[in-house]
Every structure is written in structure tokens, then in C-alpha cells.
Amino acid sequence: MTGLRLDAVEVHLAGAPIVRDLTVDCPAGTFVGLLGPNGSGKSTALRTVYHALRPRAGAVLLDGVDLHRDLGPRATARQVAALTQDNAGEVHLRVRDIVATGRLPHQSSFSPASQNDRTVVTDALSAVGMTGQADRPFAGLSGGEKQRVLLARALAQQPRVLVLDEPTNHLDIGARLDLLDLVRSLGITVLAALHDLDLAAAYCDIVHVLADGELLAAGPPADVLTPELLRQVFKVAAHRTIHPITGRPHFAFAALTAPPAPRPAEPADHPSPGPAPASDTPLSSPPRLEGTP
Numbered sequence: 001m002t003g004l005r006l007d008a009v010e011v012h013l014a015g016a017p018i019v020r021d022l023t024v025d026c027p028a029g030t031f032v033g034l035l036g037p038n039g040s041g042k043s044t045a046l047r048t049v050y051h052a053l054r055p056r057a058g059a060v061l062l063d064g065v066d067l068h069r070d071l072g073p074r075a076t077a078r079q080v081a082a083l084t085q086d087n088a089g090e091v092h093l094r095v096r097d098i099v100a101t102g103r104l105p106h107q108s109s110f111s112p113a114s115q116n117d118r119t120v121v122t123d124a125l126s127a128v129g130m131t132g133q134a135d136r137p138f139a140g141l142s143g144g145e146k147q148r149v150l151l152a153r154a155l156a157q158q159p160r161v162l163v164l165d166e167p168t169n170h171l172d173i174g175a176r177l178d179l180l181d182l183v184r185s186l187g188i189t190v191l192a193a194l195h196d197l198d199l200a201a202a203y204c205d206i207v208h209v210l211a212d213g214e215l216l217a218a219g220p221p222a223d224v225l226t227p228e229l230l231r232q233v234f235k236v237a238a239h240r241t242i243h244p245i246t247g248r249p250h251f252a253f254a255a256l257t258a259p260p261a262p263r264p265a266e267p268a269d270h271p272s273p274g275p276a277p278a279s280d281t282p283l284s285s286p287p288r289l290e291g292t293p
């Protein structure tokens with residue numbers, strides 16, 4: 001298989017098993033989601049892909065090449081870019097300089113930034129809509145702007161695999177969709193930890209669900225994300241419908257302890273045609289707000 005494969009990956013942290021026997025296949029060009037509750041091991045698994053953690057057992061393979069055994073961190077960074085939550089330490093740089101660090105794996109001390117490097121950085125800034133902010137200090141940006149700059153840095157790496165750890169944190173709904181649309185349009189292999197199950201269902205070709213460091217289910221979102229599985233994994237009541245625009249699964253959630261809502265009135269209760277008033281109150285006399293005279 002061409003693409004990325006986590007093959008029976010095992011990670012221990014502080015002596016405890018955090019990820020156990022995890023196999024995840026990301027065929028080349030697919031968008032694969034890693035889902036699961038807080039603490040289920042998603043970030044830990046992703047960190048083995050971008051060389052921040054070495055698996056204790058198993059392997060991370062890119063087109064069959066073992067990233068830890070056969071490639072070092074620098075060679076891996078020419079193939080794999082990550083957009084993660086850890087971005088401390090870069091706060092004193094300008095936006096353009098942050099994005100330019102994405103070119104470092106492609107440069108050597110004998111070949112500093114080339115014209116091509118500068119063009120790639122300019123294009124990456126443009127792709128995320130941050131051209132006009134290129135000279136601002138990174139530290140002065142909003143959370144959403146920072147996220148876009150860090151995506152630009154990942155794009156500047158010109159990776160074959162993009163690892164995303166909760167990439168839509170801090171983003172408003174329009175920016176979330178823009179970011180995931182942009183990522184999808186790249187046509188590269190994507191492995192993303194996502195909490196938003198609607199976004200996962202809308203963007204992922206395949207999802208893998210983790211619980212307590214182990215793989216519980218994998219497959220297309222429509223097959224995997226059943227109300228039964230969501231109840232088991234996230235301990236919520238889930239109501240699944242089809243999104244009227246995207247045609248993908250769409251969810252409404254309630255706590256398992258939530259009382260059932262009163263049943264809506266049957267159509268037979270309102271036999272007259274045309275729009276019905278929202279309540280029994282006549283439209284000519286709007287209800288008074290509590291506390292108004």
C-alpha cells in the first residue's frame with residue numbers, strides 16, 4: 001500500500017501503556033480521522049508519525065519505509081508536516097519567519113533560503129489568507145490567525161503527509177470549513193485527530209475510533225459512527241440524520257441523563273394551511289417579556 005501506516009504501534013509514557021497495538025492505514029491521498037474521548041491516545045499516536053515520540057513496538061511506515069528505523073527526524077520532516085497544539089517558543093518571530101521555518105528541512109547550512117523557498121512561503125501565506133499579516137509579530141495574532149499561520153508553515157514544508165491535531169481549535173465555523181476544505185484540496189494524505197464528529201463525518205474518508213489507547217472501530221464514517229458506538233465511546237445519546245447539504249452523517253447529542261423532550265404536535269393538530277404561529281398566543285398580541293410592565 002502506498003501511503004501512511006501505523007503498524008501495531010505501542011507507546012508507553014512514564015511507564016504506562018498509552019497506545020496499544022494500534023494499526024491505522026491511510027492510503028495515499030485519503031483524509032483519515034482519529035477520533036476518541038479525551039485521553040484516549042490520539043495525540044500520542046500522532047506524535048509517533050511526526051517523530052516527536054518513538055514507538056516502543058510496531059512501526060510507522062510511509063510507502064513501506066520505516067520512519068523511525070530508516071529515516072531521521074529531518075528526513076521525516078521533508079515528508080511529514082504537523083499542525084499541533086504545541087507552538088510555544090515561536091512567539092518572538094514575525095509571521096513570515098514562522099512560515100519560513102517550514103523550509104528548514106529542505107535547506108542545509110550550505111544552502112540558505114533560495115528564491116524557490118521564498119516563493120513557497122509566499123504561496124503558503126496566500127493559501128491561508130495571511131499575506132497581509134506577513135510582517136506582524138506572531139505573538140500579536142488571535143488564536144485563529146495563529147492556527148492559519150501554523151498551517152501555512154506546514155504547507156511550506158511541502159509534505160506528502162499532513163498530521164493535524166485538533167486543527168480547528170480556536171477557529172470560527174467559517175474558518176473551520178475553510179481550513180478543512182483547503183487541506184482536502186491539497187490531495188495529500190491527511191491524518192487528523194478531531195473532536196467535532198460532524199466535521200469528521202463531512203471530511204474524512206475513513207475514521208478510526210480509539211478508546212483507552214486501543215482501536216475500537218475503523219471504516220467510512222457512515223459505517224462507523226453509529227449512535228450505538230457513540231454511546232459506548234463518548235457516553236452520550238446521539239441522534240443521527242443526513243446533512244441536507246452535504247449528504248454526510250450529521251449528529252445531535254444529549255447527555256444520557258437528559259430528560260426526553262415533549263413530543264412535537266402532530267400535523268393533525270394544525271389543520272389550517274399556511275405558516276402556523278409558534279405558540280398558542282395570537283400574533284396580534286406578542287407575549288410580554290418577563291419583568292416588563
Ligand SMILES: Nc1ncnc2c1ncn2[C@@H]1O[C@H](COP(=O)(O)OP(=O)(O)OP(=O)(O)O)[C@@H](O)[C@H]1O
Binds near residue numbers: 043044
Ligand atoms: N508525557 C506523558 N507522561 C505520562 N502520561 C502522558 C504523557 N502525555 C500524555 N499522557 C497521558 O496519555 C493519555 C493519552 O493522552 P493523549 O494526549 O494522547 O490523549 P488524546 O486522545 O489526544 O486526548 P485529548 O482529546 O484530551 O487531546 C492521557 O491519559 C495522558 O494523561
